[in-house]
Amino acid sequence: MDVLLKIESDITIQEALDFIHSPACGGEVVFTGKVRNDTKGRGVTKLFYESYREMALSEMQKIADDVARQWDIKKIAMLHAVGDKYPGDIAVVVAVSSVHRGIAFDACEYAIDTLKARVPIWKKEFFEDGTII
Amino acid sequence: MGLLLFGVAKDIAGRSMITLPDGITTVGDLKTWLLATYPGLQQLNSLMIAVNREYAADNQLVAANDEIAVIPPVSGG
Numbered sequence: 001m002d003v004l005l006k007i008e009s010d011i012t013i014q015e016a017l018d019f020i021h022s023p024a025c026g027g028e029v030v031f032t033g034k035v036r037n038d039t040k041g042r043g044v045t046k047l048f049y050e051s052y053r054e055m056a057l058s059e060m061q062k063i064a065d066d067v068a069r070q071w072d073i074k075k076i077a078m079l080h081a082v083g084d085k086y087p088g089d090i091a092v093v094v095a096v097s098s099v100h101r102g103i104a105f106d107a108c109e110y111a112i113d114t115l116k117a118r119v120p121i122w123k124k125e126f127f128e129d130g131t132i133i
Numbered sequence: 134m135g136l137l138l139f140g141v142a143k144d145i146a147g148r149s150m151i152t153l154p155d156g157i158t159t160v161g162d163l164k165t166w167l168l169a170t171y172p173g174l175q176q177l178n179s180l181m182i183a184v185n186r187e188y189a190a191d192n193q194l195v196a197a198n199d200e201i202a203v204i205p206p207v208s209g210g
Binding site: 033051056080091092116119120121122 | 137139140141183186204205207208209210
């Protein structure tokens, strides 16, 4: 399985798609996580993401290894943005390709759920009322 | 022995790196010292320690040349 991991200030859906394309794969699943303009009814002006970069990349590689053990996925890309991000910006992209679609959905869901639970990346929320959490 | 801090743990401690006192030999010792020194950390839902970029259990030994980090609840995605 081919793996693309990236933690950078700017990420794009296209680079993930370009990476997972393969003539052997009929199924491509892409999850995109974007910055919302509200959290529980409170207006959000921006998010700030930081990472423990070396460990985060290592944990993302472990997720890729888990995916390769569980499913016959051909390619996976996991990209996470860092720095200031505004409503509508892309925060995370997980893309997988496989021969057929079923396992691609399963693997993509596993990868994003596990990324959110384990990968050392943190966000700070800036609200319209000036508070920061 | 140095300690890296990230996220809200960094905000609570007011710094991104701390030099640890002598006498801390396990991850459990480190957590006890951290919670006593920075009581604000007690409010977090979890406080994990990473040793050499791996999540570590409380009984894991730590040494001066290890890379040790405080991992507050993660919130990526």
